[in-house]
Amino acid sequence: MHIESLKYFQQIAKIKSISKVANRSHISQPALSQQIQKLEDSLGKQLFIRSNRGVKLTNSGEVVLKYADNIIRIYNKMLSDLEEQENREIKIEGEYTIATYCLPCAILNMKFKFPNHKYNLIAAASDQIEQDVLSDICEVGFTTNSVSEKALISENVINEKVVLISPAAFNLPDKIELSEVLDYKFIILKEDCIIKEKFKDALADLGFNFNQINIIARLDSTEAVKTLVRKGYGVAFVPYNSVRDDLDLHELKVSRIKDYSLDYDIYMISKKAELLTDEVKDFINNFKKLGKHICY
Structure with a gap:
């Protein structure tokens, strides 16, 4: 299964039109149809029902779409990590209010301590953050709930008034x-x-x-x-x-x-220490030393 075919599949599933995706992607419609056919052949399943009105996902197509976004994001993360081997970037996700108002000040404090570290802060929904840490889309997450996944660690690090x-x-x-x-x-x-x-x-x-x-x-x-x-x-x-x-x-x-x-607590979530890079370990250990009232 080629990642480009999966990307095309995802776009078609969202737009519900092979011709529109072909135009936007600057590829001929027959060539795009062939890509999708190869994807269907490799999976052994029909993914779309085609008609004059466009396309509709089959039950198998719904299953593939469920995983396509995560597969593509993991692939992009792999490319990003390959590019950043010399200058490691720590990807951090936080719930929207946390990422907007609480974390910027804390991460600036971390930047002063580790000037060679790069931090990429993204706002996301709580359930997505947990999944992204599990899938290595990000290394550290901040949520208002402790995690349910046994593969993850959560620690109460901030108390928000x-x-x-x-x-x-x-x-x-x-x-x-x-x-x-x-x-x-x-x-x-x-x-x-x-x-x-x-x-x-x-x-x-x-x-x-x-x-x-x-x-x-x-x-x-x-x-x-x-x-x-x-x-x-x-x-x-x-x-x-x-x-x-x-x-x-x-x-x-x-x-x-x-x-x-x-008032509520904010939890920092990550994988277990043995699965983390030294940069991420440094971030986690020193973030905990900042104290629970980071920006007051």
């Missing part, structure tokens, strides 16, 4: 009880995240259901949440690191909930 942000005009106190803010309008993230889960648990302890609070917006990013809070639409729970640099502007008020903690 969670704060309530509100428009300055609301004039909320520095410390406030959770029950005192439930009448406000809330802005939250669409995606499932640990802050939302901890908020739900705290509400349940108070005898409230999450669906009872007034949620006026469910947004895709913490930056979007902050924008609506600045404009006075409501309040939100966010990681402290996401607003730390905004405080001097006095557009947001930061409060801590004094009767419940929504």
Whole structure:
């Protein structure tokens, strides 16, 4: 099985058209069809059902597509490692909020300690990070959950404070009880995240259901949440690191909930030490020495 044929297969499966992929790839349609036929022959399975309307995956095609992305990414990682043998790059993945607000400062500290190391930080979903560490797509991952895979190690390395942000005009106190803010309008993230889960648990302890609070917006990013809070639409729970640099502007008020903690731990995941390069071992060992409150 040739990797190029697998790449073409993946594109066709997503676009559902051999002719469109041929045009985009600057290859003739008969030549592309031949590539796919060779892939089908090598696997002994029909991968597409062809019609005048385009192509549709067979059941076997669905199975191949399930693995194609990971195979291609591992192949690209191999090429990258071959190119970087002389100047090793450590690939790091973190959940979106962690990679955006928490890790850059920590990795800069590591760069000062190891100036010859190169770090490539990528944001990804939690389940993808675990799989990518297993598959050697990245060497180190950071998630809000400890790993379930026995082949991986997870260590609690960071404790992230969670704060309530509100428009300055609301004039909320520095410390406030959770029950005192439930009448406000809330802005939250669409995606499932640990802050939302901890908020739900705290509400349940108070005898409230999450669906009872007034949620006026469910947004895709913490930056979007902050924008609506600045404009006075409501309040939100966010990681402290996401607003730390905004405080001097006095557009947001930061409060801590004094009767419940929504703070959460961040775990560093990797393979076992005997499977790691010396550079990755140095990164892991010294990252743990930074302490749990890295950027405060």
